[in-house]
Amino acid sequence: MHSLKQRSDGHNMRLISTFVGVATLGGFMFGYDSGVINGTQAGLKAAFDVSDTAIGFLVGILSIGCATGAFLAGRLADVYGRRGVMLAAALLFIITALLAGSANSALIFSLARFAAGAAVGAVSVLAPAYIAEVTPARIRGGLSSVQQIMIIIGITGAFIVNFLFATWAGSSLSTFHGATAWRWMFWVQTIPALLFLLALLTIPESPRFLVSKRREAEAQSVLARLFGASAARAKVAEIRASLAADHRPSFGDLTDNSTGRIHKVVYVGVVLAALQQFVGINVIFYYGAVLWQAVGSVENDAFLRNIISGGVSIIACLVTIGVVDKVGRKPLLLIGSCGMAVTLGLVTWCFAQGTLTAGTLHLPPFIGMTALVAANLYVIFFNGTWGPVLWVMLGEMFPNQMRGSALAVAGATLWLSNFVMNIAFPPAMAMFGLAVTYGFFTLCAVLSFFFVLRMVQETTGKELEEMGVADAISIHMKPGSTGGAGRELSP
Numbered sequence: 001m002h003s004l005k006q007r008s009d010g011h012n013m014r015l016i017s018t019f020v021g022v023a024t025l026g027g028f029m030f031g032y033d034s035g036v037i038n039g040t041q042a043g044l045k046a047a048f049d050v051s052d053t054a055i056g057f058l059v060g061i062l063s064i065g066c067a068t069g070a071f072l073a074g075r076l077a078d079v080y081g082r083r084g085v086m087l088a089a090a091l092l093f094i095i096t097a098l099l100a101g102s103a104n105s106a107l108i109f110s111l112a113r114f115a116a117g118a119a120v121g122a123v124s125v126l127a128p129a130y131i132a133e134v135t136p137a138r139i140r141g142g143l144s145s146v147q148q149i150m151i152i153i154g155i156t157g158a159f160i161v162n163f164l165f166a167t168w169a170g171s172s173l174s175t176f177h178g179a180t181a182w183r184w185m186f187w188v189q190t191i192p193a194l195l196f197l198l199a200l201l202t203i204p205e206s207p208r209f210l211v212s213k214r215r216e217a218e219a220q221s222v223l224a225r226l227f228g229a230s231a232a233r234a235k236v237a238e239i240r241a242s243l244a245a246d247h248r249p250s251f252g253d254l255t256d257n258s259t260g261r262i263h264k265v266v267y268v269g270v271v272l273a274a275l276q277q278f279v280g281i282n283v284i285f286y287y288g289a290v291l292w293q294a295v296g297s298v299e300n301d302a303f304l305r306n307i308i309s310g311g312v313s314i315i316a317c318l319v320t321i322g323v324v325d326k327v328g329r330k331p332l333l334l335i336g337s338c339g340m341a342v343t344l345g346l347v348t349w350c351f352a353q354g355t356l357t358a359g360t361l362h363l364p365p366f367i368g369m370t371a372l373v374a375a376n377l378y379v380i381f382f383n384g385t386w387g388p389v390l391w392v393m394l395g396e397m398f399p400n401q402m403r404g405s406a407l408a409v410a411g412a413t414l415w416l417s418n419f420v421m422n423i424a425f426p427p428a429m430a431m432f433g434l435a436v437t438y439g440f441f442t443l444c445a446v447l448s449f450f451f452v453l454r455m456v457q458e459t460t461g462k463e464l465e466e467m468g469v470a471d472a473i474s475i476h477m478k479p480g481s482t483g484g485a486g487r488e489l490s491p
Contacts, residue, residue: 031154039162065117074408336385
């Protein structure tokens with residue numbers, strides 16, 4: 001019997017919280033690796049003597065690596081396990097941080113950032129999946145939402161590290177203890193990456209993966225520690241029943257064996273992933289500094305603005321943690337879509353009142369303040385709804401049999417959408433103007449409301465073994481087969 005105190009329902013919340021805490025360290029690494037580049041661009045340009053276009057490539061290549069990593073990790077997790085692939089990602093975080101900071105050419109740096117992106121992509125889909133697979137249904141949403149908080153903390157942490165080294169050295173281009181400050185910004189990442197690696201060694205593999213590999217005794221042992229012995233036996237039987245008996249998980253599970261069509265739940269996951277990026281979260285503050293300056297803020301206040309933005313975003317996520325398992329995933333997504341549509345629409349209207357001269361946006365004071373408030377409210381709506389809830393749903397919405405393959409496709413879609421938005425925004429802005437560009441984000445937010453209303457099924461309170469059963473019940477069931485995918489599941 002495990003010595004940690006258990007609840008009356010048999011759930012060992014201290015152990016569950018420990019497993020979740022370790023997995024969400026991947027979210028911190030996700031955030032840090034995404035945010036650290038913001039303070040290093042001047043240093044990269046000087047060190048490698050490259051153009052602004054080349055800098056854009058060095059920044060954007062992370063997203064390509066993320067898409068590649070997410071796609072590969074989803075399938076590799078079905079072969080080597082969720083924890084196994086996250087261990088590989090943690091090791092990759094360490095290697096790429098050292099390599100990026102030591103790079104003496106743009107080629108070496110770009111290879112390091114691509115590989116770092118692969119690690120980010122891997123943990124972005126596997127951390128939510130692991131959390132979903134080791135937590136009880138009644139609190140799964142709240143615990144999975146911690147991932148978004150850790151991403152924001154990671155981004156904010158990168159901003160703080162960048163600020164500190166730039167301050168200590170005098171600028172990101174100056175020398176600090178024998179090396180240029182921007183290189184230290186990457187090297188510091190090895191500390192949390194090493195912590196992530198060591199922490200992963202203390203947690204077990206996902207019980208769903210263990211059952212899929214016919215290691216049921218190990219799975220039952222893990223589940224007994226988490227939920228109690230009697231619940232563990234029943235849960236192993238349920239997991240076994242949700243897996244096809246005649247083959248291992250594969251990409252073929254994404255299609256209906258009788259019709260050859262891709263399962264509806266896969267389409268839903270892919271579209272949700274794309275919409276999270278198409279509402280413009282990664283470019284909404286492209287002109288954020290201009291908006292702040294319009295209300296009297298100076299350029300040197302950028303660090304303070306980033307801290308405020310991160311703090312507000314964390315508060316929004318904390319609210320989500322408290323309500324996501326009570327209100328539900330679908331209502332929160334609908335609320336977020338409405339809030340983002342209204343606030344983005346207001347920003348669009350404000351930009352239509354201004355003029356853009358030599359890259360500088362000119363807005364009347366009242367219009368500038370309105371745009372600033374609307375943009376910040378948009379960030380609150382996003383980080384209180386679509387930010388965390390998307391990761392919750394990707395981790396839980398797919399049936400056990402197809403979870404790895406579906407995560408591969410949905411995760412790759414999310415990161416490719418991220419890349420497309422970052423690459424397309426500057427030329428779209430130059431060609432069509434800010435109002436039209438932000439109008440597109442507004443349209444996507446409106447479309448997201450109707451898509452969620454019509455296509456998304458509520459997953460709150462459901463066991464993972466119940467997810468998508470009606471849609472995926474014919475997963476590769478051969479004629480006459482009595483495999484587990486068609487069995488009745490326990491409640």
